Amino acid sequence: MTDVAIGFIGMIGATLAILIGVNVMVALAGTGLLGITILMGLKPALTLLNSVTFTVVNSFVFTVIPCFLLMGFFAMRAGLGEGMFQAATRWLGRLPGGLAIATTASAAAFGAASGSSVGTSILFTKMALPEMLSRGYDKGLAAASVAVSGTLAVLIPPSTLIVVYGILTSTSIGPLLLAGIIPGLIFATLLCFTILITAIRRPDLAPRMIERFTLRQKLWSLRMVGPLLVCIILIIGGLYAGVFTPTEAGGMGALITFIMAVIRHRGLRGIRIPSALRDTVQLSAMIFSIIIGGLIFARFLALSGVTAQIGGFLTDGSLPSWLVVVCVTLVYLVLGMLLDPPALLAISLPITHPVMMQLGYDPVWFGIYVVVLAEIACITPPVGLNCFVVKGASNGTVSLGDIFRGLTPFMFACILMLAILLTFPTVTTVLSSSMK
Secondary structure (H helix, E strand, O other): OOHHHHHHHHHHHHHHHHHOOOOHHHHHHHHHHHHHHHHHOHHHHHHHHHHHHHHHHOOOHHHHHHHHHHHHHHHHHOOHHHHHHHHHHHHHOOOOOHHHHHHHHHHHHHHOOOOOHHHHHHHHHHHOHHHHHHOOOOHHHHHHHHHHHHOHHHHOOOOHHHHHHHHHHOOOHHHHHHHOHHHHHHHHHHHHHHHHHHHHHOHHHOOOOOOOOOHHHHHHHHHHOHHHHHHHHHHHHHHHHOOOOHHHHHHHHHHHHHHHHHHHHOOOHHHOHHHHHHHHHHHHHHHHHHHHHHHHHHHHHHHHOHHHHHHHHHHOOOOOHHHHHHHHHHHHHHHHOOOOHHHHHHHHHHHHHHHHHHOOOOHHHHHHHHHHHHHHHOOOOOOOHHHHHHHHHOOOOOOHHHHHHHOHHHHHHHHHHHHHHHHOOHHHHOOHHHOO
């Protein structure tokens, strides 16, 4: 049996293992180590396991992940999401579908202080979903708007998924984080317009608010937005100006949100610091394990020749570059229906990233494109991670069927977002290219 055949068998085996529920790190690292043992022997395989594990957990740069996660937990305890939602409701609530639009806008802003798609989805399910349902919103539209709004936290910095992409592909994390700002704002705008058009066409799905707010009340509500804006400006502005490295920005963000939480609760008791630290460690361990498994798996595919084989087939000139991009997109959309985003990146990037680089695509652009595809994966059946999160956090108020039904109009916005990235790739690089 040839080395390439062993590589293909390993790739198929790892995918099937993940699909049947095997832990992602076990599936990727186990397959990679077994394959390297067959190709080169046990000692090189164990040496690789040791070196990759030590490099990942001992790297100062990679501490950006727990810093961003801790910042997200403190941001939730500081009430930044609640303040943003209340202000957005007063300014946007009387529009057709106003509450759903306010949810999307506030989730996008909160994502800039959280970076957690799951955390954002849980928060707005508990906060915005009951408000919409109490005002007669259709269950599908209300729940779907929360699920899709939560994905914005994956794209707008700080984003742990963007960091995972940077680590797996050895791409500079700072430019990647900045590159997500404009696409994130565009995507949030598309989602808001989708809700607006849906509510205009079907007003029965989203009854308009009756309450009116004076200009003074609207302006007063902005006081609750101030702390969130301070956090966003310090993190994004510091990254753009070159004042902070991504790790330092994460640490500063965690400190700022911690201080805000202390002020809100007038002490440490309400912050539940042990809980925040425990959740941060658990999520960090999960993400680092996937990264370790993904790097070992990538090394196995490279040694077996699978990466070069697939790359050579796709880049030998027989296929136009646009068709290669379409094929890569379809692969992500199909696998995204079955895998959660970190696993999707870990198992696919060893193949797709070298191919796209050989075709001359910018690694920063491809990173944002892949993250948008991962966002779509977060809301597509049968996995649809955010959909399960919303269902679970709603305590049985909505079903998965309701959520998937309500997602139909939003899928058009997702497709349009992909088209914008393909047609106007500079929207991802305009900020990162001017970074100091």
